[in-house]
Amino acid sequence: DAGVIQSPRHEVTEMGQEVTLRCKPISGHDYLFWYRQTMMRGLELLIYFNNNVPIDDSGMPEDRFSAKMPNASFSTLKIQPSEPRDSAVYFCASSLRVSGANVLTFGAGSRLTVL
Amino acid sequence: KQEVTQIPAALSVPEGENLVLNCSFTDSAIYNLQWFRQDPGKGLTSLLLIQSSQREQTSGRLNASLDKSSGRSTLYIAASQPGDSATYLCAVANSGYALNFGKGTSLLVTP
Numbered sequence: 001d002a003g004v005i006q007s008p009r010h011e012v013t014e015m016g017q018e019v020t021l022r023c024k025p026i027s028g029h030d031y032l033f034w035y036r037q038t039m040m041r042g043l044e045l046l047i048y049f050n051n052n053v054p055i056d057d058s059g060m061p062e063d064r065f066s067a068k069m070p071n072a073s074f075s076t077l078k079i080q081p082s083e084p085r086d087s088a089v090y091f092c093a094s095s096l097r098v099s100g101a102n103v104l105t106f107g108a109g110s111r112l113t114v115l
Numbered sequence: 116k117q118e119v120t121q122i123p124a125a126l127s128v129p130e131g132e133n134l135v136l137n138c139s140f141t142d143s144a145i146y147n148l149q150w151f152r153q154d155p156g157k158g159l160t161s162l163l164l165i166q167s168s169q170r171e172q173t174s175g176r177l178n179a180s181l182d183k184s185s186g187r188s189t190l191y192i193a194a195s196q197p198g199d200s201a202t203y204l205c206a207v208a209n210s211g212y213a214l215n216f217g218k219g220t221s222l223l224v225t226p
């Protein structure tokens with residue numbers, strides 16, 4: 001398996017533009033997580049899905065952020081409009097619940113810079 | 116809300132030394148605790164997972180312990196090598212679903 005695949009790896013955009021980050025989870029995994037990492041705040045959970053259904057989106061910072069999972073093999077995180085404070089590395093992770101625990105496999109991340 | 120703290124934020128040791136990384140958490144009603152490794156520009160790799168009913172887990176030169184009552188976990192690395200240089204993150208699951216991460220300890224092992 002190729003692991004969790006994220007695209008793009010790097011994105012530089014200007015304030016006000018729409019940004020779409022993409023994630024392909026590991027086949028067979030039923031949980032998908034979106035995290036954001038910054039130096040100041042570390043890794044923060046934005047939202048997670050179970051069987052394509054959003055379970056907890058309380059970490060989504062504002063209405064400018066939205067996430068979808070139209071099928072088991074694809075998810076998007078969209079920021080519209082983007083702002084400089086959104087600059088961060090966004091990670092997608094997927095997991096399969098084993099013995100009551102989620103062992104997450106992370107993608108390589110999408111580094112977003114908003115100018 | 117669960118708060119996870121890692122001390123120290125950065126650590127530099129000579130090759131061959133044994134070392135301990137610390138993690139503390141505020142809510143002891145955890146489901147499990149995991150240690151991850153992150154290399155620069157890369158994603159996170161899971162190292163060890165300790166269930167709430169366990170006291171420790173071992174993998175090769177790594178040993179992680181858990182003391183729920185005191186809200187602490189340690190990651191012990193034996194005979195450190197330059198290849199161990201990375202950021203190590205501690206993460207706690209309260210519900211068994213989502214993880215709350217510490218900010219990590221950046222480790223540098225010098226030859």
